[in-house]
Every structure is written in structure tokens, then in C-alpha cells.
Amino acid sequence: MYDTRTKEVFFKADIERNIPFNRAVKKLPATFIKAPTIGPRAIRSVATLVWRAPGRPTATNIQELVDFNKALRQELHFITGAQTLWYLKIAPVGPSKLKRQLPTLILMAMHRLSEICRYQPLQLESLLTGQKNWLLSEFIQMSPIQFIDEIASEMTGYQFLVPNVRAPS
Numbered sequence: 001m002y003d004t005r006t007k008e009v010f011f012k013a014d015i016e017r018n019i020p021f022n023r024a025v026k027k028l029p030a031t032f033i034k035a036p037t038i039g040p041r042a043i044r045s046v047a048t049l050v051w052r053a054p055g056r057p058t059a060t061n062i063q064e065l066v067d068f069n070k071a072l073r074q075e076l077h078f079i080t081g082a083q084t085l086w087y088l089k090i091a092p093v094g095p096s097k098l099k100r101q102l103p104t105l106i107l108m109a110m111h112r113l114s115e116i117c118r119y120q121p122l123q124l125e126s127l128l129t130g131q132k133n134w135l136l137s138e139f140i141q142m143s144p145i146q147f148i149d150e151i152a153s154e155m156t157g158y159q160f161l162v163p164n165v166r167a168p169s
Contacts, residue, residue: 001044007052009065011045011072012038013086027090029075045072077102080142080149082162103150106143113140 001012012035015024021041025034028043035044049068051061079085100108116124127136149160 001038002051002054007050008048009051009068010048011076013043014039015041015043017041029088029090031072031075032088047071078150078153078159080146080162084159084161103147103154106147109139110143
């Protein structure tokens with residue numbers, strides 16, 4: 001978002017209505033804060049970027065924006081879908097989080113699942129019939145699409161959305 005008064009660029013988002021706002025705000029990473037002046041369910045990045053002439057970016061402005069984006073993307077991740085959705089990694093409790101981007105983590109998890117499937121089928125059966133099987137099933141279903149979307153977006157610089165296809169009624 002661009003604040004014309006202060007000439008600053010910052011990231012702004014609204015927390016979805018189905019998520020308890022106060023609880024979500026308490027779990028925000030240190031790089032994001034509650035922003036009631038922007039909206040009732042708004043959050044924003046703490047970091048800002050000064051941009052004096054928004055219509056005429058210089059090479060320096062572009063590089064600053066790239067660096068700003070890289071810093072925010074450590075916490076902020078796109079979710080593939082029919083609409084634009086993002087999520088923030090919550091502030092870690094205990095050991096620090098992995099410093100890897102989502103496509104790398106997806107590939108690592110899929111590789112580990114393939115190893116379990118090949119070499120430890122009884123463990124896989126236990127995982128698939130256990131209490132958290134829904135989580136594993138959802139990951140297996142969604143991660144190939146998410147992985148391809150992330151790679152395509154990184155390569156092209158464009159955001160891809162799943163078409164909102166409706167079945168005939």
C-alpha cells in the first residue's frame with residue numbers, strides 16, 4: 001500500500017472474518033503489526049519503503065522494492081487458489097524456523113514421503129490411518145499444484161490463479 005501523506009510503501013492485509021482477529025494478532029511475527037487506522041481487521045508490515053515519485057521509479061527505487069519484497073517474503077507466503085490468499089508464518093516458539101522458501105520445503109517433504117512409501121510402508125499406513133491423516137492427505141493433494149504455481153510465478157514474475165470453474169447446476 002502507498003501512503004500519499006508519508007510517501008511510504010508498506011504491505012497491508014486484512015485478516016479473514018473466519019479467523020479470530022485478536023488471537024491472530026498476538027501470533028504475528030515481529031515484522032507485522034495491527035493497523036486499526038487502515039481498517040478494522042487490518043495488519044501491516046513494520047518495515048516501510050520511502051517512494052517519493054510513485055509514477056517514475058528509478059533503478060534505485062526498483063532495487064529497494066526488490067529488497068523490501070525479499071525481506072517480507074521470509075514471513076509471507078502465497079496460497080494457490082481461485083482468489084488471492086496469503087499467509088504469515090507465526091512467530092516461532094522454541095527453535096527458529098527453517099530458512100527455506102516454500103517450494104524447497106514442499107520438495108523436501110514429498111521426497112521424505114516417497115522414501116517412507118518405498119522403504120517403510122507400515123509407517124506410511126500408520127500415518128494414513130492416524131489421527132492427523134487429514135493433514136497428510138491435504139498436503140499430498142495440494143502440494144503438487146502449489147509447487148508448480150510457486151515455480152511458475154518465480155520464473156515469470158506473474159501470479160497465477162486457479163480458474164473459478166463451477167459445475168452446471
